[in-house]
Amino acid sequence: MPTSRTTIRDLARFKQEGRRFAVLTAYDYTTASILDQAGIPVLLVGDSLAQCMLGHDTTLPVSMEEMLHHTRAVVRGTQQALVVADMPFGSYQSSVQEGLPNAVRFLKEAGAHAVKLEGAQPELTQAIVAAGIPVMSHLGLTPQSVHQMGGYRVQARTDEAAQRLLADALDLEKAGAFSLVLEGIPSAVARAVSEALAIPTIGIGAGPGCDAQVLVVNDLLGLGAGTYPKFVKPYADLRSVVTDAARRFATDVEQGAFPDESHSYS
Ligand code: KIV
Numbered sequence: 001m002p003t004s005r006t007t008i009r010d011l012a013r014f015k016q017e018g019r020r021f022a023v024l025t026a027y028d029y030t031t032a033s034i035l036d037q038a039g040i041p042v043l044l045v046g047d048s049l050a051q052c053m054l055g056h057d058t059t060l061p062v063s064m065e066e067m068l069h070h071t072r073a074v075v076r077g078t079q080q081a082l083v084v085a086d087m088p089f090g091s092y093q094s095s096v097q098e099g100l101p102n103a104v105r106f107l108k109e110a111g112a113h114a115v116k117l118e119g120a121q122p123e124l125t126q127a128i129v130a131a132g133i134p135v136m137s138h139l140g141l142t143p144q145s146v147h148q149m150g151g152y153r154v155q156a157r158t159d160e161a162a163q164r165l166l167a168d169a170l171d172l173e174k175a176g177a178f179s180l181v182l183e184g185i186p187s188a189v190a191r192a193v194s195e196a197l198a199i200p201t202i203g204i205g206a207g208p209g210c211d212a213q214v215l216v217v218n219d220l221l222g223l224g225a226g227t228y229p230k231f232v233k234p235y236a237d238l239r240s241v242v243t244d245a246a247r248r249f250a251t252d253v254e255q256g257a258f259p260d261e262s263h264s265y266s
Pocket of ligand 1: 049
């Protein structure tokens with residue numbers, strides 16, 4: 001039976017009804033199709049693909065072409081989820097003239113349903129929304145500004161910074177953003193912003209007071225090699241599962257145990 005895709009109106013309704021929802025990143029067709037069938041209503045093709053999929057140290061090097069390529073794959077893997085594409089560093093910061101056509105490309109060339117922008121970008125948000133493109137905003141710890149922040153540090157720790165973040169959030173809501181990612185800020189600040197806004201907030205490292213929560217799918221699945229930051233809760237240990245499968249396969253091949261008759265043609 002055909003099911004309808006999540007829309008930004010559904011997310012607005014979730015907020016009105018006090019219904020929390022989950023968001024996950026996705027970067028490829030197979031993972032997107034699993035998450036879609038698991039009922040995750042929003043998938044974000046995050047620029048964290050720079051680190052998770054491409055092996056970069058930061059999100060800064062990922063290009064428009066790479067983001068478009070991965071967004072197409074995620075869209076092909078979904079039937080129900082709203083797919084949001086992250087606009088990469090350098091694709092929108094200089095002007096509305098730069099940002100608007102790049103936002104259009106995500107919908108026109110990759111089939112995304114919305115775009116995400118980091119930082120206080122009310123003017124650009126308004127222009128993109130006016131073009132008919134839903135915008136997810138992102139405040140707090142914004143990884144594209146890692147060097148400006150002096151590292152991945154929790155933001156809005158002072159009253160003044162918290163007030164500024166709240167003012168930026170209200171400006172973005174007024175500009176037409178349909179949701180707001182709050183990353184790496186104290187729980188109390190995130191709760192206050194969530195209560196002040198009519199649009200849903202989506203927390204990551206921002207405590208339980210947000211309307212939704214997002215995790216990077218590699219962290220959710222336990223695919224990482226090192227330790228995880230405090231805000232991450234891995235729900236699986238796929239790194240061990242994959243390592244074990246690869247080692248057992250290699251051993252079987254080395255010992256001539258694979259392929260056996262049952263995996264061979266007569
Ligand atoms: O790129 C990303 O994964 C993100 C989420 C952490 C919100 O922006």
